[in-house]
Amino acid sequence: MAFLQKFLIRTLYAVILLAAVLVLNFSMMHLAPGDVADTISQSMGGADEEVLAQIRADYGLDQPFLVQLGRYMGNVLQFNLGYSFFYNAPVTDLILERLPATLLLVFTAQILALGIGVVLGVISARRPNGIASHFVTMLALFGYSAPVFWTGILLLIAFSLKIQWFPVAGMRDVTIEGGFFTHALDVARHLVLPVITLGSLFLALYSRLARATMMEVLGSDYVRTAKAKGLTEREVVYKHALKNSLSPVITLAGLQFSAVISGAVLVEAVFSWPGLGTLAFQSIIARDTPTILGILFFSALVVIAGNLLTDLALRLVDPRVGGKR
Template identity: 40%
Template sequence: MTRALTLIRRRLVGSVFVLLIVVVGTFLLLEAAPGDAVDAYIVSTGGDAGMIELLRHRWGLDQSELTRLANYLWALLHLDLGQSVTFSRPIRDVILERLPNTLLLMVSATALSFGLGSALGIYAGAQPGSFRDRFLSIGSLALYAVPGFWLGLVLIVVFAVDLRWLPIGGIETLASDKTGLDRAADIAVHLALPVSALGFIYLALYLRMMRAGMAEVWRQDFVLAARAKGLSRRRIVLAHVARNALLPLITM
């Protein structure tokens, strides 16, 4: 237990240094780019020299790079991400407002891709070299090569525009006044297309990783020992091969 806690502490300390390097590196890259935030804002909204000078002073862009970096790090330490020019609100509030729907989408897509991808990987890897193994391997490779945005557009055109089976956007039906299970079902219907577009791409990745892991485990000595004991192939696949092949997917 002590060894595990020590490892966790080391990882956390290392993560802090990595995060600091990323933050400082991002700041320096933006500083090296031509122009600044005021230039980008003025291009879209327009303004005279007085407006430009006022905005640079208000946003602290007239200070030195070192001062701005220190202020930036201090603000991040207090979870102050600044003010959104587009929404005229604190960026933290904008993110928190959209975070629940984002997490719902990502968790659903991850569950779909991991669950179905692992199951198909087990199904393919249970009989290496068989027709289903080759079919699923080629299919997953083709699916993984498909751009996610293109797959999303195809799903929208087919299921939302042509067939009209699913809604084209939104998280739920506006002004529906649904509650309980009816609202949950409505949200699930709206999530079907984006979850499928995100999940199918990573499904192919999990399938190939699971299949490759099972191919490696099949050559291990304990699998030969299980065969020598007379265990059924189904039990060997589920209790020994698949269980050990799942470890890289869980820890990735």
């Protein structure tokens, strides 16, 4: 089972990478000025050096760096990401509570951007001077240049305040009663604007790349062969050309996973989406080190998982990737 072996090796790499991420994150947070003791003393209305030292001793902050790091790594190994002094809850609970909301936002945006991007790319590649082609160019310009939070606020003003199609903030309306579908529909309504905001940037990226690769593939020898077989235009484009032009787009989408997550922080802040982004934003302001570290850890996890998924998807699309020989 060469495939299983490869998968195991990849997983091993992923674990090593994750450990490296942990060490780096922890070191960086340690290097930054200020710590939890400052935050706690501030919330108490100020404290003298003695009390500060006491707090640091209580939380083990007076120990040497390596000892602190070792303790932290040991805790993470037991799935314990520490305790948030700001939220007064275990970090793992905090994150797991908000992870689904972020995953929902991120994956919906990614999948929609990918799907629509590829379709737009294909249409515009077939007619390089058509309306769709110009639209892709415009979209790319807009997507690249408009900051996510600006797009978000603009959409909010237009579609929540002026035309009241979509809710302003949050993920669900607590006043709504009903079954599963009513709630799902409610979440979907809340999801529309954040997804458009987050997805537009990536839609621009993907549609441009899909257009370029599709144009290249349409001029290739095997597409000529497909035409020479007497296949219909539809078969030539959607069977022979499309599958070949997918690999670069999937690769890019995999690489963009981290950007999608950091984009999610901004989008969640704008739309008060109750996900990891909002949590990250608040905990950074509160200097809640364990929570920040936990979120960084989880986003690293999501990125690595995304890369593994990308690898799998590439194998499905292109037999040469697997090295089947």
